Amino acid sequence: MRLPASWSSIVLNKPTRSALWITLVALLSAIIAFVAVQTLAPLDNLEKKLADIRVAAMEVPKEPSDDIIVVALDEDTLAQFSYRSPIDRAFIADLIERIDSAGASAIVVDVLIDQASEESKDIQLFEVIRRSETPLYFSYTADPAFVTEDQLNYMRAFIPADKRVESRLLSDPFDSLVRRISTGGIFSDGELIYNDDYPPSFAAKIANAQGVPLLETPREISWRPVSAEGQEPFPVISANYVTYLPDELFEEKIVLIGAILSITDRHSTPLSIIDDGDRGFMPGVLIQAHAIDSLLSGTPEPKSSIGFTLLVVIAFTALGVLISQLRKGLVFNLSLSIAVLAGYWVLCIIGYGYGIGMWPILPPSLALLLSVWMMDIVIGRAERMQRQYIQSTFSRYVSPAVVDRIAEDPSAAAISGEKRDTTFLFTDVADFTTMSELLSPEDLSDVLNQYLDGACEIILRHGGTIDKFIGDAIMAIFNAPIEQPDHAAAAVQAALELDSYAEKYREECNNKGIPLGVTRIGLHAGPAVVGNFGSSQRMDFTALGDTVNTAARTEGINKYFGTRICCTQSVVDQAKDQAFRTIGHFALKGKSEYTTLYTPLPSTHNEEAEAEYQAAFSLLEQRDSSAPQRFSDLQGKYPTDPLIIYHSNRLQSGDISAWIKMGSK
Structure with missing residues (x-):
């Protein structure tokens, strides 16, 4: 995801306000509240009336x-x-x-x-x-x-x-x-x-x-x-x-x-x-x-001194600033402020009868309400602008629900070089280069943009984040920047829906004479370093690590099996409610260890065919000599099943094994 270099200070860090702005707002609120009560006759008289109430109603008996x-x-x-x-x-x-x-x-x-x-x-x-x-x-x-x-x-x-x-x-x-x-x-x-x-x-x-x-x-x-x-x-x-x-x-x-x-x-x-x-x-x-x-x-005057009044006004101004930092909206902040003031008024009135003195009521009340209101004007406007910025920037890369959460609490997306368990989804359109040579730039743009719009909508709806586009290819991350507990299962569901969409779109294009190829999808889950990387002029929100590379290779390996979705054991382990077909145990290019690869089964899969495939694959894992014939028989029964075709053809060479060394991506 491409972001401006200033993103980390605008959004990803927890919102903080300029000390200068907060000081100015607090100072202005305190001055207005204090001066208004001192100089405006109606307010001054109201403060006097509040003092009169305490003098008249809360006096403590005293001997003549x-x-x-x-x-x-x-x-x-x-x-x-x-x-x-x-x-x-x-x-x-x-x-x-x-x-x-x-x-x-x-x-x-x-x-x-x-x-x-x-x-x-x-x-x-x-x-x-x-x-x-x-x-x-x-x-x-x-x-x-x-x-x-x-x-x-x-x-x-x-x-x-x-x-x-x-x-x-x-x-x-x-x-x-x-x-x-x-x-x-x-x-x-x-x-x-x-x-x-x-x-x-x-x-x-x-x-x-x-x-x-x-x-x-x-x-x-x-x-x-x-x-x-x-x-x-x-x-x-x-x-x-x-x-x-x-x-x-x-x-x-x-x-x-x-x-x-x-x-x-x-x-x-x-x-x-x-x-x-x-x-x-x-x-x-x-x-x-x-x-x-x-x-x-020498009895003290029933009046708050200027110094004490200023001190209380400053304290309530600071309280207003703190309340505004809750970022719950003006209505909530004012409601909380009124509740605080109600308690303070009760303390002042009743406390006078217990000897606490004549505490000011109106100046600190005005100071609190003014500071909350003015902070909402200054900070609320900035937050609204930030929210708009987040929504306009993220809406193209993450789901609306994620956008709303980031806008509500930008700190939820504050990732800077953090190691996190993630699931990566890679897509690629087969023979896209050949197709692009046959279409005009305008037609190519229309076909690609429509395809990507539909693909991205599916990924976003399942909680994925669009990391980047590489031509027709898409790299998406699940569980970043917002945490997603079921990220692997969500990625699998996104892949199945995306496969259905891509096949339907391919058929529509082919019927129009546009040779759009199949979309291959690779899924892999594991730890990766996720964060903002780049220069002072330009930054990417992306992921680094071997998990990313494995996911990319997993997508590419589909072309050997004839499958359209390929995922690793780590994905299968986390998507426990999803049915998968085992493709085989493979050592990917550059890897010495074998990785078991799977393809997820749609909810409409043929259970009988799947049971027969699973039985034949078990023979392959046991290096049973009857495995080649079993796959040959299955190919005759299910002639369009790509995995049955793949294993049946491979076994003709005499290598009866479920463990396969890949020579290229």
Whole structure:
């Protein structure tokens, strides 16, 4: 079989992909997946939602905070005053003085003092603020979206600059959920700065007063879960009861004073996924409590770090590349990828409740699917081209079933100088040279091509591989390049069918006046070196060794016996279900050892005639003197049987033996 020199690298070796292409595909998949989730709002929001689910549903119970306590300005508090807003300043002043005297570590009032109320009460609060010994802070904002210029000027005059904290909460622009802690301050020329109107944020300032560095960038809130007994994360006390409670309750505590009302200062949080009450739609002062606790406790953010996300994305990209190497098709690869991702999603969600942290979900999922899809585009196209190449190249030499198998797994045909048991089939048309001299080139071409088409179709159908054509002769190999366990039996069946076809075609040609001769077929099985041999410009897939030579001689020896198919003992031994007639024991030209030759019998053979021949041949093997007469009698009974004619004529010389020395091919 003639192949291009590059065949071994294109087909015969197991398909491997260029390291450069794989690297490019993997790198591009990872970059697209990572950047897409970081920059595309819908994908970023989906990743946040997946994190929210874990935060809301998989939280591990935790005891209430020992550092923070919330004094609630609730409905019972407001019910005792003649007006709800602004909140009674004298009441707030009394709360501050009471908590100050109890020895709190810090007091934060989450109430905007942005307008005047009753003068005497305003003065009382003004003075309390300035004489408080406990670090005292008030919510403050200069954002024109929340306060007018008059309100801002009032706050500037009322709240000392060192007691101001930015009260604004960071809500996500996509879904309005509060997830992050603000830094406060203002960015100018890309740098975060603080001033009297833009102080640090509520949580950042309080945590900083406890020794925590100020935030440089917003961070995720680590929501403190309820306890195993169902206790809220932070003790919440109605402001009405503060006067009656012992100092120990407030001592060394950060006390937050703020409104906890049914419809005022409520904000959606990630916990709203499963909670439609105070935790899902949380009062601002409680969000500030969670924010302060996040900074003081050092609890990791419910968010995957960029470095870890990149690492997981790279790992899943590599997994996608590995899956694509299974070469099972895009549908299978995507199905397997989805199954892997389903398991990974379950691990991420359930594992969060067991403390594995907030692993990224969407970026690695996209990376895996993208890498599988892109590898299919790059490699799948190459494989389809390779498949087409294999089919177009091999279809002329091997059967369609073999072509499909090689196309599915080219490594199955990866033979390079391999020693293998094979069966060889050689054919030759008798007197072809004489016929070719009588026909025009066009007629000769038509006759030969039609003959070879039919012959090759039979060989291929039985699993043989067309090695080469030598004029009208065919050399075919069975059991290479694809393994064929019954190669000898298949070769015999191919030979019988080919003989029937060739005789019918010869008769058709002879009836047209074309002197096409008989087709002689030789079969021999044995070890041979099979592989790709040739130069850098041109290669042959062929076989080398004595088995090949013996098969060729076996074909040629037919002309001495008048037979059309001749095969050796090695073929007979492997084709156990086939009936054979023994031709004789011959020493072929160049061989010192005798070889028993046979001809296979078609299924329609005359069993009576075969039994008589076998009995006569047994006499010949015994050197029985009656053998010549027995063959002579058989010739009279079966005058067209070529083997009977051969032995009958040979025995006339007096050499009564089944062992014959051949003088030529």
